[in-house]
Amino acid sequence: MTDRETAGAPGDPIVETHGLTKRFGGRSGLEDLDLEVRRGVSLAVLGPAASGKTTLIRLLSGLARPPAGTITALGARVGARQWLPARRRLGVVSSNPVFHAWMSGREVVDFAAHMAGLPARERRTRVDEALGLVGLRGVAAERVSTYSSGLRRRLGLAQAVAGRPDRVLLDEPLGALDPDDRSELLGALDAIRRAATIVFTTRSLADTELLADRVALLDGGRLVLEATIADLLDRLAQPIYAIEAERDQGAALSALNARLRQERWVAWTALEAAGIRVAVADPARAARDLLPVVLAAGVRVAAFGRRRPTLDDLLAELSGAHRTDGPEGRAA
């Protein structure tokens, strides 16, 4: 990738949404979303399934139209007449890229560069660069119909960056990949983020840590958190204890849950069908006191462990925590 070609200082807003709303029948896709992406930033749109991540990418790329709210990208309103030339500087990768089966990998990338308006003499070099970036030069002459799903994902990224975009939108770029494809794509994405503003969706906190500068967390179509990666890592610094009980321990688990909530060193708890997740505010005290409290509550423990927080843990914390999906199904 080369340096950014368009004018504008690093840190200028490159994409802005105001009151962005999208509904599918009665179901909400996105609700009143205000978001700003600054030039040079890598933004991870994080959220569980059906949280509105793909809808946001579709709206930002102009494939879907919002019934309410606006999207502005580089001064052009998405969907307006000025949006057409602005798309020269946009690259989009869907979660399941599909191409004409009769084309070779090289032809797919060349077609994308051609449509992006790259002159013929520049195209050959650029296509080679894009294919090299994702490690596809060796199979570039083969038909796309022979590509595995991982190779198609890599090709999706190559065609998205073929036109030298300064904004790249990626929907779940690293989901469900084998280690080789994942490693190639991680390397490529790392190179791209140094040259372009990227917005990518993911369900993985690990991928977010690797690639993002900022995080927008969606849940049920609403923005529940927007923060720098450093702020997010602060929130994730405290460990989570997972207590798994033997069968038919519902009453004992409920009693333990109530007991734990009274402790100052407990940040929040989530009562589940077969156990409890406990986020701790004071790891040292938790390490000393948690297991005795569990045993004192009479819970027969099947497994007890400490682990890093997951996206689900983060959502539990942000939604006021103490979520109970447990046997009694009560709200905490």
Place this chain on the structure above:
Amino acid sequence: MSGYRELLEKEIVEAWRTYRLAGLAGLYLVLGIGVAVFTRGQRALVRWFAPPEYEIGLSPAIAADVVSQLVLVIIQLGAVMAILVTMGAVAGERERGILASVLVKPVSRAAVIAAKWVALAMQFAVAVGLATLGAWLYTGVLVEPVPVAPWAQLAVVIWLATMVQVSITLLGSVLFRSPLAAGAFGFLGLVGLTLARGVPTLAPWLPAGLADVATALALEESSPDLDPTRTIAISIVVIAALVAAAWLWFRREEI
């Protein structure tokens, strides 16, 4: 129309590489030749299969027989081929997700529709041209020599009739998300045009009258009921209206 040239180039290469153009051209050529050969040979066939005690009085085949058969076969087959080839043009690409990857590039939606229509027009021009050329050559050899210019007009009118069906189906392909539904829409259009052709007062005012126009032009005949210019002009307007409707719908469509 931003991106039109690139998209048209892609459509033409696709027609070639997927053997759609070769298949269409080959089929039409065989049919064109077949119509002339069959018209010449059908009298021998009738005599062959008729009981010996029957006296069959058949006049020798003439060019008019070939023309009426050619118009019937190529327009009817052309309509079916137009439906089959066009129904997935937009709906199929949208269903598979290919259209989304194109529309995030700096290409206008008008360019997508125009490139698809022009590419189809070129493919059917080649196919109809070959069918007419084959029929003209074999009619000259097997039946009687026929002039070039009227047959060239015949080819243009048959192509125009095919493009009416292409345009109907293209609109269906934009309106519906499934190629099958687009095909059904095209088929309804075909049924409508076929029924309209059966109404003598209505046919000259609709593209359905193009079959009679094609026959009259090839045979250099004229009739007070037939105004080729009017029927051709109406057909062109109908095609333009169908393509414009497809574009108007497509430009607001979510992908």
